[in-house]
Amino acid sequence: MATEERPYAEEARAVVAASRALLEELLEEGVESLPAPAAALETAAAATPAAAAAELPPALTLEAVRQELGDCQRCRLCEGRKSIVFGDGDPRADLMFVGEGPGEVEDRQGLPFVGPAGELLTRMIERGLGVQRSDVYICNIVKCRPPRNRTPLPDEVATCRAFLDGQIEAIAPKAIVALGKPAASLLLGRDIAITRVRGTWHDYRGVPVMPTFHPAYILRQYTPENRRLVWEDLKAALERSRS
Numbered sequence: 001m002a003t004e005e006r007p008y009a010e011e012a013r014a015v016v017a018a019s020r021a022l023l024e025e026l027l028e029e030g031v032e033s034l035p036a037p038a039a040a041l042e043t044a045a046a047a048t049p050a051a052a053a054a055e056l057p058p059a060l061t062l063e064a065v066r067q068e069l070g071d072c073q074r075c076r077l078c079e080g081r082k083s084i085v086f087g088d089g090d091p092r093a094d095l096m097f098v099g100e101g102p103g104e105v106e107d108r109q110g111l112p113f114v115g116p117a118g119e120l121l122t123r124m125i126e127r128g129l130g131v132q133r134s135d136v137y138i139c140n141i142v143k144c145r146p147p148r149n150r151t152p153l154p155d156e157v158a159t160c161r162a163f164l165d166g167q168i169e170a171i172a173p174k175a176i177v178a179l180g181k182p183a184a185s186l187l188l189g190r191d192i193a194i195t196r197v198r199g200t201w202h203d204y205r206g207v208p209v210m211p212t213f214h215p216a217y218i219l220r221q222y223t224p225e226n227r228r229l230v231w232e233d234l235k236a237a238l239e240r241s242r243s
């Protein structure tokens with residue numbers, strides 16, 4: 001293969017891996033058919049090759065991590081965003097929530113989890129756990145909205161993860177809740193099935209991680225059983241963050 005063709009081969013491998021992960025997640029969640037076309041394939045085909053993963057100096061404050069991010073154009077997700085959705089909440093929070101990526105409302109407002117799924121998450125935090133949303137910290141594994149809300153591609157996640165790592169290091173939470181498969185897979189370092197790992201403790205850079213369902217999934221599958229499971233996971237995470 002000619003040297004100049006390699007970036008496209010890498011791009012294709014990333015798309016296949018992301019598509020497979022998405023299909024596995026959809027199957028887990030009981031989705032049996034999909035509307036065409038596949039957004040991830042279209043987007044990746046039109047995308048430019050991603051930049052190398054960012055590297056941050058150690059021991060930055062949250063503000064410094066945000067400054068380092070700047071008007072980031074390190075991956076293709078910058079192309080369609082309205083705003084960079086960095087994070088929201090207490091910079092010294094004991095409990096941190098990490099989701100997948102901003103949706104349409106989040107992109108418009110520049111804040112994470114403010115659309116319908118975010119409203120559910122806020123209710124779970126405030127009414128369920130009895131904690132103000134402003135007392136926890138909420139962010140995503142990528143800071144820019146993926147087109148059509150597709151799952152972020154592996155190279156996009158890899159490029160953006162230095163900023164999530166910087167946020168975790170600066171905040172130093174006592175517990176992290178990973179919301180949904182992409183966030184949990186990144187923090188656990190392997191491709192996971194959320195139905196199998198939710199409710200169990202893991203570790204990311206010395207911080208306990210509790211994977212649970214994404215609130216968007218709960219909205220789609222609003223069953224008493226799913227709500228009970230998420231409630232148990234969030235309660236365990238809150239207790240751990242207070243220990």
Ligand code: SF4
Binds near residue numbers: 075142156159
């Ligand atoms: S998703 Fe992250 S790495 Fe990509 S452009 Fe946005 S901030 Fe930069």
